[in-house]
Amino acid sequence: MKTRKITRRQAITAASAGALGTFVNWSLPSFTINSNNHVKLAINGGEKVHPGTWPQWPVWDQAAEKNITDMLRTGRWWRGDGEHVADFEQRYAGLMGAKRCLATASGTTALIIALKALGVDAGDEVLVSPYTFIASYNVIFMNKALPVFVDSDPETFLMDPSKIESRITDRTTAILPVHIYGLPVDMDRVNAVAEKHNLKVVEDACQAWLGEYRGKKTGTLGDAGCFSFQNSKNLPSGEGGAILSNNETLMDRCNSLHNCGRPVGSMPKTSAYPISGTNFRMQQFQGLILMSQMNRILKDADIRLANALYLSARLKEIPGIIPFKPADGAERSAYHLYPFRYISKEFNGASKERFISALNAEGIPCGAGYGPQNKDGLIEDMLTSKGFKRLFSESRLRQWRAENVLPGNDKLCSEAVVFYQSILLGSRSDIEDIVKAITKIYENRASLKG
């Protein structure tokens, strides 16, 4: 019989990887894995570990109802006619510790504008994380630049800073690290490479509200940081986004670019529309929803953190389950998702897909995370497009294809399993059920393979 116990000391060591809110209670029940503990897995017709429900998302706030109805009746729905978007910008900048915030229609539009305002232009190259949502590299294409993927560190789930420098060419103008799932990238190392090679840094913090790195919030660590408030996000408003920066001139430029080129602050006022811009404005409705969601964001973040730390301390005791490792300097994750790696050989060779199905059958929702985005077919479509052939030489594109080999990221994609953020808003007994379900699957791995 194989048994393992987790001690309180091990739990506290795990906790030191992140800041603890007052919510955290480190009473770990003793934990035993027993290889002879055979019961029927739910996927094979046995009883579910968690027959109950999970917290739903998003959660609406009754206090917002009257404000939204009042605003509806005014007819002042666009930001130019009202105060709600500006109010939100001020509050969000204050929360995140940035001088300025510009609200946008979405996270995608925030990223497009930030890159453009920092000078990314047709024919440039931008270094980007491959373990991410498709928008992180689509925004580079939207600026007619070439995304160049930097391999991931499978342990942290993030861009590996040691792999950045070798991907720089004379066309590289910016680095776009992604704090995926809310996990802070080691930004000191990213910024050091950027400074050495005179590159701009745009943080994709679209999943990283309230993440912390060396005493600062994620999204305030580069030249600009971009956020998403799409419906699934920890701060939701249906659609929505924001750019944060301490650079006033840059923010004036972002504002102007997102508002049809109208002059703002330090921008030249030579005409009504002195620069070529577009319309990526946020609406008043979105501003109001965000203001109401801001009332819960700190409390929710503390609950997610406490449950995630507890989960990490427990899951790492199960053979074949490897919780993410915080990058150097990361003090707090925003936990848009909670990620770990599944090592199939420890589970009798059962595939990741089978493990996920088994966990779902036990009543624990989870997903497979991102696929290898650097191999996405749309990239080849872009590289072979008429415009791209004009912008980049055959030999450059050939070299791009030859170097687009990312073993760290491939490993990560094949092993990652994720829990959605609202799961982390569950009770301690809900979280305990996750541990029980994975332990049960491990103990009964002999019957797991389909």
Ligand SMILES: Cc1ncc(COP(=O)(O)O)c(C=O)c1O
């Ligand atoms: C990492 C990342 N970047 C960018 C985006 C784009 O944000 P939006 O959907 O608000 O346009 C998202 C949205 O899911 C994201 O997760």
